[in-house]
Amino acid sequence: MSEDNRKKCGCGAGSDEGCKSNQDGFFNAPISRRDFLKRSAVIGSGAAALIAAMSPLRLLKESITAEEFVQKHYKEMTKEEMDRVIERISNKVKDKYGVNPNLRDVKPMDGVEYVYALNLSRCNGSRRCVHACVNENNQxxxxxxxxxxxxxxxxxxxxxEQGTRHYDPKEVPEDDSYYLPVQCLQCENPPCVKACPVEATWQEKDGITVIDYNWCIGCRYCEAACPYWARRFNFAEPDIPKDRINPDMGYLSNRPRQKGVVEKCHFCLHRTREGKLPACLEACPTGARIFGNILDPKSEVSYVLKNKRVFVLKEEAGTLPRFFYFFDK
Amino acid sequence: MRTDSTNYMWWMSGVFVVLTLSFMFNVWGDKRDIIQHPLTEEKHFTKQPVREVKLEPTLYQDGYMYRCNDCHKNIEPSTVQKSFFSAHPDIVLEHGANNYCLTCHNVTNRETFTDLNHNEIPFTKSHQTCLQCHGPIYRDWEKGVHGRMNDFWDSSKGEIRKLSCVACHDPHQPKFKPMKPAPGPNIQNLRKYLQDLTTEEHSHE
Known part of the structure; x- marks a missing residue:
């Protein structure tokens, strides 16, 4: 064997014999019984480890179908495609929860921009809104x-920073406190939308920032970007009792979500885009919550913004929230 | 020479076997069970107002239903403040400076309310009595920014349903009653895994 050949096969220091076997290749080489066993052991145990590591994928079969996997982005779907998706999700909900949902894709109304106002002088911290929301939105x-x-x-x-969510006195309100409910403020300049790497969340023309739960990859960047801590992540498969499921569902709002996606308040868009008031407002025992169309000068929210001293949370963040707080007294 | 260079294979297959077993028995994975939280009672998200509105000027007592005028047509109206006969032992008047029954109740027909000129106001339109003193609040209520609203924000789709004053305020003690708050965020997970933090947060309990 010449000096050149030795360099080519990269075993300059080795014997002629060793170099030859490498040239023959891994699989073609004549192989001893001992080597065969060693290699089989490595390949076999390696494959077993790979299968064990991948075994959680078996669970995917239950949660995702091929059709779901190739589903397009909400904005790219045609009417027919959306109808098929809605039928598929409806069947899934029916199988899982035993109710026939009224699932639909509710589009924004023309000439409407939603604004919420909350009267902090009236809010008594009774948390009725929290649970009305959970019940309405299948959380x-x-x-x-x-x-x-x-x-x-x-x-x-x-x-x-001086506030706490964990209070449980016998009666509210307590004399030394006021209560500040915070939910998604539907900003006009939403940092969460900018943070999303896949455009799974965007602002609709009526001002509601929505999420396509089938497009979300669960990176949680939006959650980190929100200055108001308004977004929530499904760390586990959501658990909703069958008797508490709300069959009145919107595609972009309260249809059941899956593990690994982000969700948040959407001003009950399946209700509000059909003219109804949000669930949190209807449950508020003190009437602290006011909701309406800011483009209508005669609406309740227009009256509040003209006549009350309103403010927004973290104004300096430049997010331009559509959720206003005011004091009445 | 070859024997030396392939000895690592035994080691590798050993490592793979260990990996297989550890994946199978979930050695490093998250083994926490999901704690089942108690369901919220339905009273905590009801749309019912805090009070029941009385639609008829009646009094139910000792198994009989009385109308106001059954008794009051025979009884001389009291001129004394806060003078209650045993017929109304449950009424405690704590309405600020207004401490006289006949400021609101009509003196001649006790089944109606009165305005400041002693005109009758029907029993079901009690807010017209309230507005005589509570002007700014009434104006807000009319605009829809005071009190509970239900159903529709969009008047082209349906009516907004305003609740009357007495659906939330007891006219005899109009201050809004304190209530038991609905349960707060469940922190069993925190309590379990961050014992120190939760004991600090709940030290006031």
């Missing part, structure tokens, strides 16, 4: 997902 009960956080705040400060 997971265990692990618990709630869109609205009611903060108990000491009087005389707007510093959110």
């Amino acid at each position: 997971s009960r265990s692990p618990e997902i709630q869109y609205i956080s009611v903060f108990k705040m000491p009087k005389g400060t707007m510093d959110m």
